[in-house]
Amino acid sequence: MNARTDLAASSRDGHLALRRVERQQVLIERLHAAHGRLLPAGALAEQLGVSERTVARDVERLRLSGVPLEVRPGRGGGVRLAHGTRPVPVHLDLPEIAALMSSLAVLGPSVSDSAASAMRKLALAIAGG
Known part of the structure; x- marks a missing residue:
């Protein structure tokens, strides 16, 4: 790669990281507004304009960062802030x-x-x- 390609890739990666941080912020706000209710990954994906897989990756990144999220897989499942989170x-x-x-x-x-x-x-x- 040359310097121009490296700079373009770095800029693109930075832009994608910024979009991910913005999306994760909105995700946390939506979960907080749900007052402990489970929100289906499909509904979150639709609201955020991304795939369910992207929501799953975001949720996992947030969990690894220490955000207290509960994930319930399968039918009737979803994501919520852990019960009693204050x-x-x-x-x-x-x-x-x-x-x-x-x-x-x-x-x-x-x-x-x-x-x-x-x-x-x-x-x-x-x-x-």
């Missing part, structure tokens, strides 16, 4: 807050309502208020 207070230092803000900036701080809300809260935390 956020606990998180204490971050300035470099950790800056790292999260940098990640949100790459994703696009307004890609979703929750991303925009998180960015506002992180900015307030840095400002001390």
Whole structure:
């Protein structure tokens, strides 16, 4: 490969990774909004505009990252946030807050309502208020 091909492949891979992160963010938001109900992979795939296999890969990536998801295979199955999942207070230092803000900036701080809300809260935390 030459430099131009490498750059194009890198750009494409970066774009695909960004789309995957955006899709996974929407997936988590949909599961949160379901209030513990199982959502069928087919319905999630349709809502996200991807295949069921892509949803399955996204769910597995999220699970491996520590997101508490339950998957029930087969008829009547689906995906949901684990029962009793509640956020606990998180204490971050300035470099950790800056790292999260940098990640949100790459994703696009307004890609979703929750991303925009998180960015506002992180900015307030840095400002001390």
